[in-house]
Amino acid sequence: MTLWWIIYKSLRQHAFSTLLTAFSIALAGGLLMSVWAVREQSHAAFTGMSGGFDAVLGARSAKLQLVLNAIFHLEESPGNLAWPDYLEIQANPNVALAVPIAMGDNYRGYRLVGTTTNFFTKAEYAPGKRCTPRAPGRIFDPAAREAVVGSLVAQKLGLKRGDVIHPFHGLQFDEEKEHSETYLIVGVLEPTNTPADRVIWIPLEGLQKMSGHDPQAASDVSAVLIQLKAGSAVAGQRLSLFYNKEGNRLTFAWPIGQIMAQLFGKIAWFDRVLELVAYLVALVATGSILASIYNSMNERRREIAILRALGAHRRTVFSSIILEAATIAALGMVIGFAFYSAIMTAVASVVRAQTGIVLDPLAFHAIMIWAPLGLIGLSALSGIVPAVKAYRTDVAENLAPIS
Amino acid sequence: MLAPNKMRVLEISNLQKSFLTPDRKRHDVVNVSDFFLEEHAHVALRGESGSGKTTFLNLIAGILKPDSGRVAVAGREMSALPEPERDRLRATAIGYIFQTFNLLQGYTCLENVLVGMSFGHGVDREKARRLLDRVGLRDHQNHYPRQLSTGQQQRVAVARALANQPKLVLADEPTGNLDSANAREVLALIRETCRENGAALLLVSHDREALGQFEQIEDFQKFNNNASNDPVVDHL
Known part of the structure; x- marks a missing residue:
């Protein structure tokens, strides 16, 4: 005391x-x-964030660049892959889900990513959790010029359902590169605490055919997000061997967690x-x-x-x-x-x-x-x-x- | 002469203490062959500055270790005890009043008394308040030393010295920093409170006025370096 x-x-x-x-x-x-x-x-x-996907297929590049670009929406796109490449991987018996994505435009610095509705209806970013719009919003109609906005983008730019946006060309915001098309926001996603929150999602075709884009590459995609069937680690190795060793056109980035761990290394x-x-x-x-x-x-x-x-x-x-x-x-x-x-x-x-x-x-x-x-x-x-x-x-x- | 049935609260024999001077020469400061003090006695030691009075008191209090000799306080041989035991004996059996008061500046008057108690028989807030009341500081208990006059500061020191009901109070030039009016008051207070608490008092001073208030005054220089076995101080 x-x-x-x-x-x-x-x-x-x-x-x-x-x-x-x-x-x-x-x-x-x-x-x-x-x-x-x-x-x-x-x-x-x-290293634990993969958006619910096991691998990414993309143009020939470093695996890390591919993952950062397709999963984290960072980095430049390493290039495109042709539609038949997407169809081929989608048809692979070891693949449970293949979601094509296309990118190349932005809205005020936030990426526009074109994808299919499978991204919202089939992919789970965490067990039992899907990217879902807040009620009364909905996911876009693939045939319409509609957009679904990630929660962080909505918060930062003050976007809401019913707003109309003009995309800008390129991944960096440049006021002079405004596209002529407009997109109607039909939903704002619930927060997922994943990179999906900072993306504006539009139909794949909308991004592919945006005015000013190369008509020759209108069917190309930037990457394919792949979910392998359960217990198919061997298949992952085979696909990796097939695309990365035997082929030289494409890169198969798998497993995502290990590739990210290399970044930290x-x-x-x-x-x-x-x-x-x-x-x-x-x-x-x-x-x-x-x-x-x-x-x-x-x-x-x-x-x-x-x-x-x-x-x-x-x-x-x-x-x-x-x-x-x-x-x-x-x-x-x-x-x-x-x-x-x-x-x-x-x-x-x-x-x-x-x-x-x-x-x-x-x-x-x-x-x-x-x-x-x-x-x-x-x-x-x-x-x-x-x-x-x-x-x-x-x-x-x-x-x-x-x- | 030693009065019958009186207990000695302080007994000293063959006490020696020397220091090394800056030029490496040994200088004998204290050499007291025999000295004792009975319970309730009030004795003043007269001595010039530098004569070794403070060293003598520090040896009694166990603050300094003698080169040789024996100091017994309240029947316990201070000089033979290990340091922690000496500290304990000093806390419980000795009250020390200094010329410069030596109050803890970050502590209030009450806390200065309490901290003294804490090393002795334990903290007793009520008793500490009573002691401060007794020395006339009822309204200054929560004041810090810097907020008090020198006379008031010495009163706090008196209360602190008596906090553990010591058998022996040592006072080293307690009026040295006070004006004559304050000196008289404080000295009277020390003597009264020692009497009330049944403590023997050994005061050292070179101040004639202070010494004049004592019935028994001894010359320190006479028994320091005195090799005879006769007690230097004989109590009434």
């Missing part, structure tokens, strides 16, 4: 430096936890740099506790001498300094969680806007346990140097009148 009282009084007496050092710990802890959580969550989200060095920076910040923050307490030791010596004269043991003053350092870190970590929430909310908002993938700032990660414990432990260790100084304080010398 006395020990905690001494610590409390000391923290209050040095309130400014306490808050300052707690703030630096908060920043370090918040940063460390955020770096970790963003990495974990984005890794899980991107490629940017692992960046993760490590971020991690290292976070560790260094943590080290500097705990160092600031050491500096703060150590610098105040001169003024503390008299107080320590008084406490010792009143009967405090050496180990009491030693422990009080160690625990004070740990308490500052604990206080900092409380604020650190607020920092973490703020950083995660901001990052999640950017990631969602850029990819449609949702990161959860409230999701639990093991780092939320060991980062606070680690920082508190490290801070307690940093308190050892001033604590030894306190332990060695010469009572008689420091009680003497100051001349």
Whole structure:
């Protein structure tokens, strides 16, 4: 009790430096936890996100480019594949579902993707979950100039059922490249927390035959999203062999999760740099506790001498300094969680806007346990140097009148 | 002469303490062959500045460890105890009043008394309030030392020294920083409260006015370095 009282009084007496050092710990802890959580969550989200498809068939290209373009709606399209290629893969006995997609236009920076109604009626982006328009909306009529808008696009551009949009040519928004056609929005999709949320979906034929597009390629598609029949991993390998090794026109990107994992493998060095920076910040923050307490030791010596004269043991003053350092870190970590929430909310908002993938700032990660414990432990260790100084304080010398 | 049936609260024999000077020479500061103090006694030690009075009190309080010799407080041999036990004995059996008060600046008057109690017999808020009331600080219990006059600060120190009902109160130039009116008041207060609490008082000072209030005044320089076995202080 006395020990905690001494610590409390000391923290209050040095309130400014306490808050300052707690703030630096908060920043370090918040940063460390955020770096970790963003990495974990984005890794899980991107490698686990396939929109319910097992593979993508597209023009000859890198598999990663194909997946990023067809599943995540990032990256440029590597080119088209002919309609017979689509029919061929659709007819393969190991393929449960083949959904063609075409892209090349945008509306105010958001991609227009042409597809068939199978994308909404047959494909499941998660078990038992399909891309469904909010009532009273509906999916488009394949023969009409109608569009279904992803929830994020609707939210960002303020689009709603009944609105009419003019598509723009290309994947980058350029006001001067407006197409003459207009599309009537007939539905806004329920949020799926997948890249589908940031796409405007129109009939495949509508995109293929948009004014200004090459009439020669009017039947081409950008990619085919493929769902293999259950237990057909061997079929996936065979198809991969067939398209990627034996053929040289097309690329069969399978399995999607593994291809995305390769992306994270490629940017692992960046993760490590971020991690290292976070560790260094943590080290500097705990160092600031050491500096703060150590610098105040001169003024503390008299107080320590008084406490010792009143009967405090050496180990009491030693422990009080160690625990004070740990308490500052604990206080900092409380604020650190607020920092973490703020950083995660901001990052999640950017990631969602850029990819449609949702990161959860409230999701639990093991780092939320060991980062606070680690920082508190490290801070307690940093308190050892001033604590030894306190332990060695010469009572008689420091009680003497100051001349 | 030693009065019969009186317990000695302080007994010192062959106490020696020396320090190394900056030029590496050993300087004997305290060399007291025999000294004792009986319960309830009030004794003033007279001595010039630098004569070793404070070192003597620090040796009694166990703040300094003697080079040799024996110090017993309330029947327990302070000099033979391990440091944690010395700390405990100091907290429970000795009250110490300093010239510069040595109050904890971040603590209120009440907290200064309570923190003294916390190392001794335990915190008793009511008792602490009564003590502050007794020294005339009823309305200043939640004031910080910087909000008090020097006289009031020394009163807090007196209350704190008596917080654990010590058998022995050591006062090191307690009026050294006070004007003469305050000095008289504080000194009277120290003596009264020691009497009320049944504590023996050993005060060191070079202030004639302060010393004049004591019936028993001893010259520190006479018994320091005194090799004889005769008690330097003989109580009434």
